Amino acid sequence: MRRIPNFVLLRAFEAAARHESFTLAANELHLTQSAISHQIRELEEYFGRKLFIRRNRRVEPTAEGRRLRDHLSRAFDRIEAACNEVAEAQAAQVLTVFSSHSFAVKWLSPRLPEFMQAYPDITIRVRSGSALIDLTQMEDIDIAITYGAAAERPGLVVRSLGAEQIVPLVSPRLLDAASSLPEQMQRLPLIDSQLSPVTWQDWFAANGMVCPARPRTSFDRGALAISAAVDGVGVVLESVRLAEREMARGELVPVGASVFQTLARETHFLSYRKNQQHLAKVRLFIEWLIRQLGAA
Incomplete structure (x- = not known):
């Protein structure tokens, strides 16, 4: 069991020491001035020493009273913050x-x-x-x-x-209007999106073409692969859902949407x-x- 005085006494003392007034403490705690005075006297008896110097119209904490006030004020601030967190979490x-x-x-x-x-x-x-x-x-x-x-x-x-449509996406500046789309897909740089369920081998096979056997830039996140395509690194085979903003802004376009077979996966x-x-x-x-x- 913690060896601390009654919380009611500590609360009365902290308010009185903070205001340096029994009257203001009584107003804050909705008590009478005599009740505050009685509680302070009881706390002083607990410690065996005076905590306030009584003056005509105000009270002044003693050195021990000031130390106790400072510690209690910080402790009450933390208690108040903890209670607010619980109340906010409920709401x-x-x-x-x-x-x-x-x-x-x-x-x-x-x-x-x-x-x-x-x-x-x-x-x-x-x-x-x-x-x-x-x-x-x-x-x-x-x-x-x-x-x-x-x-x-x-x-x-x-x-x-x-299901998401997974199609070749490319920056329009890489396309060549003078070449056919199948020809361009054979020579454009390809970007691997490592986690995609559809590979370039899958796409070329589905469209009756041979996948070019050349080095490809690879990314382990679809977002990175899409950003690389926007930057002109090459063609990425990715979800239209993930690239919708880039497509809406014209930064990426699907390659041959009416020419090539579209693959879809969940x-x-x-x-x-x-x-x-x-x-x-x-x-x-x-x-x-x-x-x-x-x-x-």
């Missing part, structure tokens, strides 16, 4: 979303301001990475958006975010706990996410 809804890096950067982040405006009481915390998140183990994460696959576990809801998966799907913050985010995907 606010914090939603932690784990997302694959490229999806977070290229698709989710540009849309988050709309969610925040629609649901100002929900605070979004986004974490990104390439790991396969298991929500049965990661209790601090509410929703996971993973790339390539999702951990299937009892108690989890897992759903695909739909690449991103949403997962959340079944017993939390009716929580407002989880439900609202999922509904918003599905609406955004449908509108894209």
